[in-house]
Amino acid sequence: MLIPAFILLGTRIEGALLRQTMLSLQLLIMLVGLWELASPGGFGSTFRVIDYYVQTRGYDADAFWAGGDLFLSSERPGGRMLLDGLGLHRGSSLFLEPVSLGNWAIVGTIFTAAMWRSLSNGARLFMLVSTAVLLVTCDGRLALSVILLFCLYLPISAYVPDQWSVAYLPLLLLALVGGEALGILAEHQDNLPGRLSVGLDALRSMDLDQLLGIRADRVRFDDAGWADFVQAQSVVIAIGLWLALACSSFGRDPGNRMAKHGIMLFLALCLPISNSLLSIKTAALMWVVYGFCYARGRLTRMEGNAA
Template identity: 35%
Template sequence: MSGVASAGSHSFDHHAAGLADSRLLLIAPALILIASITFNAGLAIVNANVMALSSSIVMLVEGLLTGAALGVALLRWRPEMAPMIVAMALIFLFGVVRSIATEELQPKYIRDLMIMPVFLLLGMASSKEHLARTVLAIHTVVLIVLAVEALMPGLHSKLFNIQDYYINTRGTRADQFYNTNSDLFISATRPDARYLPFITEERMSSVFLEPVSLGNYCSIIIAFTVSCFRRLGWPATIYLALTTVLLLFGCDGRLAVLASLIIAAAALITPYLPPFSAIIYLPGAVLTLFTAAALLGLKAGTDDFAGRLTGTVELLHRFDLVDFLGLSNQYVDWTVDSGLAYLIVTQSLPGLILLWTFIAWHVSERTIEQVRFTHALCLYLTLSMLVSFSLLTIKTAALLWFIQGALQSSGSEAGRDKFSQS
């Protein structure tokens, strides 16, 4: 009898351990996502209050998080994940070919695109029931840190000392900051007046440490909210909508406001558009941009929408064949204000076309949520690409692709028949 009892106890313990492992595997994607969004803030605290850090530490932590995301995703492997593995292989292969052609090793260019398939996989590996709670938890943390930044700026500066963090880990020089007396990021103080008046003269950044990423985050949250309000329920939807408006005022993001308004308006009609029609946004925007620049005689030079858009046109006119093939580094430093030019010169024009086709066409559109979010994602990427390459940072890209992966992996109960609801 004692042997039977012992065997039964052993079986129970093994089953309990299996359940614990299973639960941990279910929440691991959310934990990795949260860490990927906030690790820079954590490192800034260490840099400001414990020890000076270097860029290698930042790259190491990001590499570990990306590796952990891929590892957890592969533990929950499903056949539909295979295209993401193919995409990763192609990104890596082109990166190697480019390094050989330019005789310069640039792992950053591989990393820029690798975030997409890795966090798509992580989203697919997550539980659909955890998606809304994960986003709400992240959003609450972002809001709390913004409140500290707005109401207790002295404490915020002591905790993060953002200027020092970027000088130590990004090679930024102190004289590049508009306000050298501030501990905030370069663009926290505009050379001109704020775009949206709110609380203080400085632009806020919360856990993202710089305002542009907070603005990009706001656009992603708006995309998620207008796509998934049935999943969220009205209390959570109202919470996300109202607090995101607050965050938009805080970061004073011009592009973020425009993108959020367009995404919210588009959500009303995207379920009724032809299947996979989100692919038209980027080529349509580029064609419109080049046509407008030619007809209106626009010139680059000003740090506003018109100036950056025209700067993209003028830069692309300078490209030679080798630049369009992504095999030259001569214009990389010129592409700070043009994600489109940056992706062409680092990934090639054919590579960008393949990437965009994959993003817009390798999707499921079985549900309202999937359709709305895919259109919102493509609108966000299109608008961002025309004026910046900030969309590639893991701080916001991880969240964007995680949501897309989670939505793609599940048919929401709220969207069984996309033509049965508005």
């Protein structure tokens, strides 16, 4: 129910309230993230991250190998940090785990593109600078890659009909199959090609009961969001939801089109790797932005017809 509930909320929210909410949350998340980097011990003792995940998510305390009281991926194996020379760990801020903070940075980028014309110059600068700070805080390699792609593609997508976004997911699936056939995907290695290979294998390994969402025992697909979603909801609902989200019309407004293309491309790029983007922590606001831009486009069309 998360997706329709927050889309409906977005259709009713006023633009000023949406901007105020996003800017306030962005500031709070950035400040807490900077506190975490400056005082990881104080942050850990305040939120007791290990205790939270052990008691509520079934994690094993021994899995938190990085040390301290932070999330288990607060360090990367072998020191593979983007800014390893700074001696920082991977921050998580209010999300308590770094991947969700990276997803939030992507959602913030989509919001900034969608609302660019209605943001003041100060708000635009704040969103750009704070998003960069969040990327450094979480050491988000995938988030950085997606945002850099958005910087190149979203200005172009403002001139592309938003319903063309329906092609993103099937084209990505075809690209992964082709990449595997050409030996481009590194089989089950701890890097982006390896994670994509895991996601493709997970989808291919599903039996009929899993595809229909009726299997009694669920398999853990932590690194394959689309397989996890399909076994929870069924392939019928997964395909139907993708079509419903992608085929809705947002009109010709550049901001609305960038929001639609950004959200659908974000889903397509991240679902083979993780289901974390569907968490309410980050997805709620993304669907609010979706609903807001859909309603804004519909209102513009109604006004045009009335004129």
